[in-house]
Amino acid sequence: MLLLKLTLVPAFLYLLALVARYYGPQRAGWMAGLPVVAGPILWLLLQEHGADFATHAAMQAIAAIAASELFNLVYARSASRHDWPRTLTAALGAWLLAACLLQLLKPSLPLALAVAGLAVVINSYCLPQPGAGSIPGAAKEVLWLRMLAAALLTLLASLVASQMGARWSGMVAVFPLLAVVMAVATQRTQGARAVQALLRGMLLGRLGFAGFCLALALLLPRMEENPAFLLASLSAIGLQLLSRRLLPSSARTTPAAIPPPD
Template identity: 35%
Template sequence: MILLKVVLPPLLILSASLAGRRWGDAVGGWLVGLPLTSGPVSAFLAVQYGAEFAASATDGSLVGTAAQGCFSLGYVLLARQGWTIALLGGTMAYATAGFLFQLLPLSHWGVFVLALLTLSASAHLLPHRTLVRSIMAAPWWDLPGRMLIATVIVVTLTAAATLVGAKTAGILASFPVFGAVLAVFAHRMSGASAATQVLRGMVLALYGFATFFFVLGLCLTSLGVITAFFAAIASTLLVQLGALRFIQRGQMLKTA
């Protein structure tokens, strides 16, 4: 179990990061919108604490999904003020939204609908007419740093899950660490428009993120852990393919 926690998350992050560098900022944002850390966290929670505990954590992950939409919108609205202020504003938006949303007396279906509505509002409000395709040259420590952060998140949250509770663990695991890192790099190297492109790609990818945890929460206790994860992954891939085509179509229109 320890070996899997140390090996699996960094490998997922490495693969996604290399693909993002190959195909550009928006696709990079789409990739970091995948449940690359929160997905493994859910798997380890199910193995260590049982299917019911992991199912409860999916509600927190859906709350975190909605809060990620708020993070992206908060960052972009403050992007012209510099990346430091934008990152602080996005983080505050995430924390505030996560705190308020988790107080709502919603069922699993209700939290899923909340996530979809919040993402739709964020996607609508995020600027998308100034996006340009670019490939970022990240510093040498970028990939090792992402891999280390992913490992620390997975190990720490699975160890502390019983202390903070299933729902809080889901919310914490959903904070867009890699989306924030990618947005800041894009912001520093190419300006506010590039950061907006990253976060718009991430928001569009979060529909698949929400689908993953919605299906997972429905199936964990009824179908078993392995079947539930297969169903969640398959559902996510279908949604993600649609989001990727939407992003690529937007890039083609901008370069036409």
């Protein structure tokens, strides 16, 4: 499982880099909503701590969408005024603050859904729009650094999650790992407007992730783990495809061929 996580996330990140180059940052952000990071972490928690622990972690992962959306909001608004180190520091501080506040909530699936839904609605209005005009194409760069960073962050998140209680484990499972790596790279190479498009795409991609965690929270107490994860994964894919209709038409069309990243 550890080897799977250390290869799956960097491979997915490479795929997202291709999507960003061919389709733009908003489409890549939308695809990043798939539970490629949280899914293996929740599976690991299930194997180590049992179904009840994993159920509560999945429930908390839904509420943790609010913390991730606060990260995205702070990053998107700071990127137009500050360089990436200060922007990232502010966004991570906002995520940590939100994560701590969410620990004060009573564990409840309806409450988790309400908190996540409210955060998504707020960001649908508050996330800055990239505005009219073309966004610079993704610059060629050595992707192995991004992939290495993703692998190290995945390993760290997995180790931290396995040592914590169900509530913090669920929170860490939704740590904005892909957002950190992708937003920093996008800001460095394409600027603030591309970051805003990327993070608005991630907002639209929350539906599949929320569906995955909701399915796990409902199914793990009622069936075997393998069918539960299979149905949750199918739910995520189906909802993600459904949310594709919310993407702007420009993010759903195929641009001219662009050489793949190095």
